[in-house]
Amino acid sequence: MDLNCLKDCVVLYVEDEDSVQNQTKMILDDFVKEVRVARDGEEGLQMALEGDIDIIVTDIMMPNKNGIDMLKELKKTEHKDIPAIITTAFTETEYLMEAIKLKVDGFITKPINIKDLINSIYVVMLPKVQEEELKGCSYMVDALSVLVGGKKIEILKYVINNLDKEHIFYGSYQDIMDNIGVSKPTVVHMFKQLIQAGILEKIKNKVYRFKNIKFIKEEV
Numbered sequence: 568m569d570l571n572c573l574k575d576c577v578v579l580y581v582e583d584e585d586s587v588q589n590q591t592k593m594i595l596d597d598f599v600k601e602v603r604v605a606r607d608g609e610e611g612l613q614m615a616l617e618g619d620i621d622i623i624v625t626d627i628m629m630p631n632k633n634g635i636d637m638l639k640e641l642k643k644t645e646h647k648d649i650p651a652i653i654t655t656a657f658t659e660t661e662y663l664m665e666a667i668k669l670k671v672d673g674f675i676t677k678p679i680n681i682k683d684l685i686n687s688i689y690v691v692m693l694p695k696v697q698e699e700e701l702k703g704c705s706y707m708v709d710a711l712s713v714l715v716g717g718k719k720i721e722i723l724k725y726v727i728n729n730l731d732k733e734h735i736f737y738g739s740y741q742d743i744m745d746n747i748g749v750s751k752p753t754v755v756h757m758f759k760q761l762i763q764a765g766i767l768e769k770i771k772n773k774v775y776r777f778k779n780i781k782f783i784k785e786e787v
Contacts, residue, residue: 581611608632
């Protein structure tokens with residue numbers, strides 16, 4: 568698990584107990600870009616509506632507006648897709664049912680185990696991080712196509728579009744030849760270049776890992 572992918576993540580943490588809020592924020596600060604705190608659901612809703620929030624971690628029972636009502640109202644806005652993790656006590660069964668209906672992304676039992684919380688944030692955020700990284704690869708391909716063009720760009724596009732969630736490409740030279748219509752020497756030469764450039768890493772026969780995605784995104 569590479570927790571470095573959370574370094575660009577902005578967390579909205581909604582919790583009314585000062586001691587819990589301060590301790591949890593202090594630890595989360597070491598893993599994410601920013602932790603914004605709110606003391607109740609009303610304040611949390613306003614902060615979420617201001618934008619630039621990647622994920623919400625919220626308690627349920629709070630004054631002014633509880634965590635469930637906050638998420639319900641948020642679902643009615645343009646920010647409805649912000650993922651949310653709920654911190655909850657076992658006694659809050661009624662609210663948990665409401666949370667399930669809201670399709671909340673995760674549950675953490677109180678008292679909070681910080682390792683479980685960080686793991687949950689990682690699991691929830693990973694698909695978004697990977698999607699942004701692959702978009703970065705697409706930008707790179709578009710830029711290169713203007714300068715280079717030709718079949719080599721098509722090969723690179725094919726590789727990127729066929730990566731799995733772990734950035735692994737499974738495929739033979741023949742697959743690429745059949746789909747793009749290129750010669751085997753062209754494919755072999757292209758793969759050698761990608762490996763030499765540190766973009767691809769050969770794991771075993773017909774299996775390659777796409778590397779340095781974040782680096783490529785930043786460069787583009």
